[in-house]
Amino acid sequence: MRHVLHSADEATVRKVTEHATAPGVWLKAFVPPETLEPWLAPGWHLAGGAGYLMSAPLPNAHARARALTETPDGYRVTTWTRAGVTRALVRTADGAFAARGQIAVTGLSAVVDQVETDPSHQRRGLGRLVMHRLTAAAAGQGATAGVLGATPEGRTLYETMGWRTLAPLTGAMRGPDSSET
Known part of the structure; x- marks a missing residue:
C-alpha cells in the first residue's frame, strides 16, 4: 500500500x-x-x-522527446496498454532487459511511473525513447499534462525533455x- x-x-x-x-x-x-x-x-x-515531483505539458514534452524516434541499433521496444496503463519495454536483440516505464492517463493528466534503465545500457538514449513512447501514448489518449516522481539521476534526463521540478x-x-x- x-x-x-x-x-x-x-x-x-x-x-x-x-x-x-x-x-x-x-x-x-x-x-x-x-x-x-x-x-x-x-x-x-x-x-x-x-526525489522530486516534476511536471510537463505533454505536447511540449512529446515534442522535445521527438528528437529520438528510432530505436537504437541492437534494441527492440514494445509498447502496450492494459487496464488503463501503457507500458514500454526495451530489450536487447537477445531478449535481455534494457529499459522500461509506464504511464496512466487520468482525465487530462498522466502519471509516469517506474522508468528505469539497466546500468549496463545507460547513456544510449533508452530512457528518452521510453519517455517518448509513454508521452506519445498519453497525448494520444487526450492527456495534456504529465507528472512524475524523479530520482536525482532521472531529474537530469527529464529536465532536458522539458519537465520542471515542482517540489x-x-x-x-x-x-x-x-x-x-
Whole structure:
C-alpha cells in the first residue's frame, strides 16, 4: 500500500504512520527529508532516496522527446496498454532487459511511473525513447499534462525533455528497521 500526501503536515503524517502498521507500507510527501523524518511514528524510516515531483505539458514534452524516434541499433521496444496503463519495454536483440516505464492517463493528466534503465545500457538514449513512447501514448489518449516522481539521476534526463521540478518528494516505509530486528 502507498499513501501519497498532496499536502503534508505533522499531524497528518503522524496519524497515517501510527495507523499503518503493516510492514512494507509506503508514504510519500512533498516535503524535504529533514522535514518528514521527525514526523514519522516508530517503526518508520526514510526510504527511496531523494526525489522530486516534476511536471510537463505533454505536447511540449512529446515534442522535445521527438528528437529520438528510432530505436537504437541492437534494441527492440514494445509498447502496450492494459487496464488503463501503457507500458514500454526495451530489450536487447537477445531478449535481455534494457529499459522500461509506464504511464496512466487520468482525465487530462498522466502519471509516469517506474522508468528505469539497466546500468549496463545507460547513456544510449533508452530512457528518452521510453519517455517518448509513454508521452506519445498519453497525448494520444487526450492527456495534456504529465507528472512524475524523479530520482536525482532521472531529474537530469527529464529536465532536458522539458519537465520542471515542482517540489521535493520524500518517501518513507514501515519497517523493518534496526530497532525491530
